[in-house]
Amino acid sequence: MLKDYFMFSIKNLAKRKLRSWLTMIGIFIGIAAVVSLIGLGEGLRIAVTSQFNFLGSDVLSVQASGLNLAGPPGTAVATPLTDDLKDKILKINGVDAAINRYIESGTLEFNDRQTIGMAMSIPEGSERKILEDMLNLKAEQGRLLKDGDNKKVLLGNSFKEDDIFGKGIKPNDRVLINDISFEVIGILEKKGSFLFDSAIAVNEQTMLNLIREADDTDVNVIGVKVKNVDNIDNVKENIEKLMRKERNVKKGEEDFVVESPQNLLATLNSTLFAVQLFIYIIASISIVVGGIGIMNTMYTAVLERTKEIGIMKAIGAKNSVIFFLFSVESGFLGMVGGIIGIIFGLLLAYGLAFIGQITLGSDLIQAHITFGLIIGALLFSFILGIISGIVPAYQASKMQPVEALSFIK
């Protein structure tokens, strides 16, 4: 019985081949556009967020609040962090380690060319190992820094490429940081993150004595490692309490922020998502238009087959059967359009990503199409077809058999 319904629908669609094809093309264009845009959008989002996820989940950062993107972190602030806070944070229950991070912008020169970047400090003594673990630092060439390494620098992986200075940097090369000569001690492993791969790391003493101005002891960021990830919220609250007391501010008026990398990622994600959503909405307009096309085709089909409907009803077809017949037909239109659309969308997304990577050379352009997206698009196009067909199918099912039989085109 069910099989008969489907055969009937397919036969009808085949009979009006041109119209069915055109209707499906309408759906297919919209679905292809949305699938490829979602695929590229997701790919971009993943690429962007992966730039920031080199930190573990058991890490908190403490910063004075200020304007973002104005110089290195922790510089555009009203009240900088002082270097005595670290030891106080360390005494809080559940804190495994607290490390002062000094970050300074400066010039880096090699092969007679110069660039501007941010140098970060690596602490000495027992804290060194903790930070190295925290950031998962590993040397690809040469070695990591050790205590007593003065005027020695560890560089991110991207410096070994030729494009920054016209010549890749190797261990034992000499570079100038703020016009002071440093020996390159090692190149870090590639992390795929822009921030990390362009790191310029020096020992804390080197940073404070050579790169910073002499009397400047402001701490940019305090990195905190918690003992147990499950307690991270608790530890965060305790640090906030301590900071409020130390900096003499009331709750709600904090001039500092304690954040986990997960927080930062969530903020970034929601910003990106808002942009994506806007693009998706504009792209879905074409799907709506495709749905209107289905509705139109189904109205025409009902009109053309008025007599047929009359005959079916005369020989005992119930309203629900007629409704079902037309719904299947329009759902079918949507789904077939959807399948073709998904195939084209996949080709388009991967094709554009491929072309983008070749022409722009950027890893940010990549397609990420999940199984869920494919199934979702398929289901969506089927449901869209059915919904677009509801009103025409209802109209068909409600026809008076006598009138329908006497209908003349």
Added chain:
Amino acid sequence: MKTDEIKYSLQNLVHRKTRSLLTMLSILIGVMAIFALISFGLGIRNYMDTIAEEAGADKLFIQARSVGVPGTDANFFVSADDINFVSKINGVDEISGMYIRAGEVKFKKEKKFVFIAGTDIDKKEFVEKAFTVGVEKGRQLKKNELGKVVLGYNYQFEDKIFSKAIKLGNKIEINGNSYEVVGFYGLIGNPQDDSNAYLNYRSMELLFEDIKDEFGWAMIGADKNTDPEVLAEKIEEKLRKFKDQEEGKEDFFVQTFADVLATFGTIINVLNGILILIALISIIVASVNIMNTMYTAVLERTKEIGIMKAIGAKNSDILFIFIFESGLLGMVGGIIGVILGYLISSAGGQIAAASGFAMLQPVFPLYLIIGSILFAFLVGAASGIMPSIKASKLNPVDALRYE
């Protein structure tokens, strides 16, 4: 007479009301989206043109290279010596350095981080011209007075920066020091610039002890007869020599105001273009719908076409009737789409203005309105070409016999 044929097309559209309405609906949605997007794109371009005109094409900037927002990284700056040197270069009419730092502004227990700018009161007319706005309420700062501040436009309103509006004479704190508000700048149109706080040089140097003679950037006015592009290159070369820096290793860069705007304009155009392209997809789908509707119309009216041909209608008459009918579908859709797009853009512009982006204002030039409607008509007519050719080529005898 063509009027008969036009009347005939109209009658047919009305006859198949549901189908015509749905077909129009499909094209009007796309026209609406594109109309709205373009009106915003044109609005931004208008805004930039106004700025360029008011500020003048003769302005240049020297900025320190830096990490993050130019001018805010205290390790890189334009020094007073640099400015003094540049002021003597031939072709430089005026130059004024701008201090810039991030600071914490406090008003009635609320705190916000904003940029604090230190302006040169001696050259206030020049600076205000480059900003495109001056102090519109209250007064500008005096050269040596202390404890006074002029605020950006947005501070005058509640819930924009602070939950309470600030009035002239109110006291605010910047990094813990108290200042009396003596004036407000006019609207610049983007939330960042409209939330700056402005001090004179002396207050700035007292507030930030290490800032003296270290400017974030400097603006330059070129002489009337000097090409700013040429001047930019000249300044770059001379300043490089003065600072004893090699080419490619400068810690500064010189840009003309036109360059800055052009860069910004290109980015906006590309983004707007991408959105319009995406919206165009829906027009393609709509055109497929129109084609479908027209094929159906031809099919339904086969007999009619046969009759018309039998009584002497030429192929070209039939072609005209159907193309006109489908063009009409597109045009009516286009007209409604333009009206709805206008409403949406206007509402969007008000929302943008309320959230501080006064620069995001749509404009509706006549050519956009006429162009959109014409575009919709052409899309309709073009979509109808194939079905219309099919109709015009029908054999009258077969057509008459069609059931």
